[in-house]
Amino acid sequence: MNTNPIIHTQPVVLRVEHLYKSFDGRQVLKDVNLLLHHSENLVILGRSGMGKSVLIKCIIGLIQPDEGYVNILGENILDMDVKALNRLRQSIGFSFQGSALYDSMSVRDNLTFALKRNLGIRDADQLEQMVRETLQAVGLEGAIDQMPSELSGGMRKRIGVARCLILKPKIMLYDEPTAGLDPVTSSEINELIVEVKQKYDTSAIIITHDIACAKATSDRIIYMEDGSCHLEGTFEELEHKNDPQLSTFFNYFKVH
Amino acid sequence: MKTAETIGSAPQKWQAFFIKIADIYRFIVRIFKETFSFPIEIEELLKQCYIQGNRTLWLVSFASLLAGVVFTKQSRPSLIEFGAESWLPSLVSLAIVRGLGPLITALICAGKLGSSMGAELSSMNVTEQIDAMEASGTNPFKYLVTTRVLAITLMLPVLVVYSNMVALMGSYIAVHFFSQTTFKLFFSQAFESITFLDIFSTLIKPILYGFAIGVVSTYAGYYSSRATVGVGKAANQAVVVSMVMVFVIEFITIQVLGTMR
Ligand SMILES: Nc1ncnc2c1ncn2[C@@H]1O[C@H](COP(=O)(O)OP(=O)(O)OP(=O)(O)O)[C@@H](O)[C@H]1O
Numbered sequence: 036m037n038t039n040p041i042i043h044t045q046p047v048v049l050r051v052e053h054l055y056k057s058f059d060g061r062q063v064l065k066d067v068n069l070l071l072h073h074s075e076n077l078v079i080l081g082r083s084g085m086g087k088s089v090l091i092k093c094i095i096g097l098i099q100p101d102e103g104y105v106n107i108l109g110e111n112i113l114d115m116d117v118k119a120l121n122r123l124r125q126s127i128g129f130s131f132q133g134s135a136l137y138d139s140m141s142v143r144d145n146l147t148f149a150l151k152r153n154l155g156i157r158d159a160d161q162l163e164q165m166v167r168e169t170l171q172a173v174g175l176e177g178a179i180d181q182m183p184s185e186l187s188g189g190m191r192k193r194i195g196v197a198r199c200l201i202l203k204p205k206i207m208l209y210d211e212p213t214a215g216l217d218p219v220t221s222s223e224i225n226e227l228i229v230e231v232k233q234k235y236d237t238s239a240i241i242i243t244h245d246i247a248c249a250k251a252t253s254d255r256i257i258y259m260e261d262g263s264c265h266l267e268g269t270f271e272e273l274e275h276k277n278d279p280q281l282s283t284f285f286n287y288f289k290v291h
Numbered sequence: 292m293k294t295a296e297t298i299g300s301a302p303q304k305w306q307a308f309f310i311k312i313a314d315i316y317r318f319i320v321r322i323f324k325e326t327f328s329f330p331i332e333i334e335e336l337l338k339q340c341y342i343q344g345n346r347t348l349w350l351v352s353f354a355s356l357l358a359g360v361v362f363t364k365q366s367r368p369s370l371i372e373f374g375a376e377s378w379l380p381s382l383v384s385l386a387i388v389r390g391l392g393p394l395i396t397a398l399i400c401a402g403k404l405g406s407s408m409g410a411e412l413s414s415m416n417v418t419e420q421i422d423a424m425e426a427s428g429t430n431p432f433k434y435l436v437t438t439r440v441l442a443i444t445l446m447l448p449v450l451v452v453y454s455n456m457v458a459l460m461g462s463y464i465a466v467h468f469f470s471q472t473t474f475k476l477f478f479s480q481a482f483e484s485i486t487f488l489d490i491f492s493t494l495i496k497p498i499l500y501g502f503a504i505g506v507v508s509t510y511a512g513y514y515s516s517r518a519t520v521g522v523g524k525a526a527n528q529a530v531v532v533s534m535v536m537v538f539v540i541e542f543i544t545i546q547v548l549g550t551m552r
């Protein structure tokens with residue numbers, strides 16, 4: 036890994052060390068190391084199938100890594116019991132690649148699902164107010180009574196983010212926030228990600244293969260190759276790196 | 292993917308089989324644990340009871356009524372041959388309460404509810420909705436699996452009692468068609484031959500059926516493969532294994548009840 040020119044004054048909220056994961060003998064993650072600082076948007080850039088989704092799922096404990104260490108907000112998630120892990124997960128928002136909205140529930144119920152169960156809030160007025168506030172923050176107040184099947188891809192992404200935000204997370208994990216969206220909708224989502232950081236004071240890991248998204252949202256970028264962190268820096272720094280793989284990525288962006 | 296190596300030899304298949312059994316055992320233990328731990332998902336439980344009852348009510352009514360009519364019509368000639376036509380109500384009621392009613396209801400529920408539970412949970416798995424619940428710090432197992440299993444275990448006895456009544460009505464209609472038996476006479480004869488053990492078995496069996504169908508179907512759905520074909524496979528597996536389980540339980544309970552009679 037290169038020398039890191041970025042000086043961080045903020046505390047570390049998430050630390051991944053020497054993470055390994057293989058499926059059926061195929062090594063997907065090889066010695067992944069990364070740090071996330073408070074109120075920082077860290078973009079993880081990499082080609083499809085590189086194991087980005089696997090990495091982010093290891094971080095939140097949905098996939099058990101073969102080896103390694105994941106520390107979130109000072110707690111080691113790999114040797115936690117279920118209760119403690121669930122408590123920690125409440126302060127982490129995970130926006131899924133495919134949005135993963137609960138399709139048998141309305142948007143309102145999607146948002147209140149975890150709220151009712153985690154925080155035990157039963158007061159209907161209070162719930163309603165929190166839902167409306169959060170939907171307003173993602174710009175979709177009108178969708179409150181709709182079912183997920185009635186929403187467009189971009190709207191589903193927003194509702195997915197809102198579903199995390201309503202729990203007031205400290206860390207947001209975005210898996211391919213712009214995948215499958217047109218450029219205009221993509222840039223709206225990018226704006227939303229930046230807004231969320233300011234409004235909710237979150238730190239975020241944004242996983243993407245979309246250079247435009249990386250440019251718009253990142254404070255710092257890690258470029259993944261062959262299952263490990265290959266290069267690191269701000270967007271401008273990486274843009275001027277002479278790395279063959281990375282240049283292909285950036286050149287593609289310049290053409291379009 | 293299945294290659295010559297992964298299909299494996301017979302011992303490996305047996306090993307896989309026993310691993311599966313152990314897995315299902317753990318699944319059942321977890322269902323018991325989480326069913327009786329707070330907080331209870333009462334709202335979802337009631338919703339599932341309603342959905343399951345609603346989904347099967349018409350089919351159970353229709354099939355039970357026809358079964359009552361058909362069974363009565365077909366038994367009558369043989370009984371007449373032996374000069375035992377007056378036994379018809381008690382024969383029919385015994386057949387319905389002991390066997391037909393529970394079996395028809397269980398098979399309908401295995402078909403309709405088993406497939407929908409398998410498909411529903413499996414598609415939630417494929418679209419990462421179960422992961423999303425887990426990632427938000429909630430307990431998807433409790434919300435999705437225990438409520439469904441408990442609901443079908445509670446609803447099946449209710450449906451069976453209902454099915455018995457409807458089938459007896461069907462039988463009465465068929466009897467009435469031939470000989471003008473009164474409603475009162477038919478039912479007093481029908482109920483006379485039913486013992487406490489019959490009532491007991493007609494309630495216990497559906498509890499076992501319901502639990503088995505629930506476990507098999509939710510297991511097939513919850514742990515389905517992540518591919519889209521996994522949804523169809525889970526639904527299919529849920530129905531087939533549920534139906535086999537119904538017959539296995541039927542066989543075992545008949546043996547056990549036989550020793551008690
Ligand atoms: N549960 C799993 N079982 C087996 N293999 C898996 C599993 N999850 C992921 N993989 C494999 O790990 C590799 C990396 O997958 P991953 O989804 O992390 O890629 P990605 O970088 O997110 O790609 P994309 O940009 O397309 O989302 C893939 O080749 C996939 O086949």
Ligand SMILES: [Mg+2]
Pocket residue numbers: 087088089132210211
């Ligand atoms: Mg991915």
